[in-house]
Amino acid sequence: MQNTEENAEVLLLGGRAGVGKTTVAWEVSALLRAAAVSHAVIDGDFMGQAHPAPEGDPDRSGITEANLTAVWANYARRGYRRLIYTNTYSVLPETAGMFRRAMGDRVRIVRVLLTASDATAHERLVRREIGSELAQELASSARKARVLDRRAPADTLRVATDGRSVADIAREAVAATGWADPRSTATS
Template identity: 40%
Template sequence: MDGDGAGIFLNGSYGVGKSAVLDHLGDRFAAAGRPFSLFDVDWFHRSWPRAQGDPRNVLTEAENMRAVWANYERVGPRTPIVAGVIASEEDRARYETVFGRRLRIVLLTASPAVSEARLRGRYDEGRQAALDWHLARHEQLASELVSGRWNELILDTDHLAPADVAEVVFHRLDVGPTGTSG
């Protein structure tokens, strides 16, 4: 990533493993001595009520991420590694503006059965409404995301552990131990 200054964006529907892969990709960067900063998009827009004129909280999310990124950049160059959803060119442009760089977008996919099992494992009985919301939407979102021209790499996570997915991303995007990038 240092060679072209790009960041990595782990894109995908609910239950495909974005957050788990994000953690492992951070571990992989650290093991290789590569500076990075992790961003799980969900934690930057979780507030209520939403700002007037921002019904999806995406503008607030972008400003929150921009502020945190500025703090990380202040202490030295690094690769932003982000887990979230890019469903449109507008989304891609917004995130690239936040980080001031091109993002190499990796679409993580999973079969509906695997995504559903992961979602059921994520939410306990007290979070039934959240589970129902995600279950009702994960297949539709997955089908929308797979057609995105912005996805540089598509990985099926059904039979791979998050650490293995991180390893594939690290090497397929040429973020190898030599410090080169593709």
């Protein structure tokens, strides 16, 4: 477990493929930079990208946690205590343990589930997926949207992305954290 002097905080941006998690994360980062709020960004999709899956770790959760722990430790040693983390299922209750082990038992977790209609996700994925996996990605995105809708905890902020600007969505996510609130110690 990573220990830090101050409590760490993490904004989890979850949602189906094509919902805009990475794009929103970068816009959240831009808003926080403009407000002089110290933070780090990790795209969780890259924390477990290994083929074949490590022996004894078929869903790659072990290597994902090990990589998150190592990367966060590097940030924490340099004084960072806020993290923006994107991954499809990051908002689900079972991920809390991974973040507590990686960032400390007292980590404050803010969950934001980005949502999009099937039509919107389809349109975005068709533009993004230029390789051989479009059909698989479309089916997987729809299945994951149903899982997330059913299993996201009650305290998860659900933010619809259909027909909205990235800046507007990001402002809603930042507001959920309280990090840019001038009355907080977020800029220290």
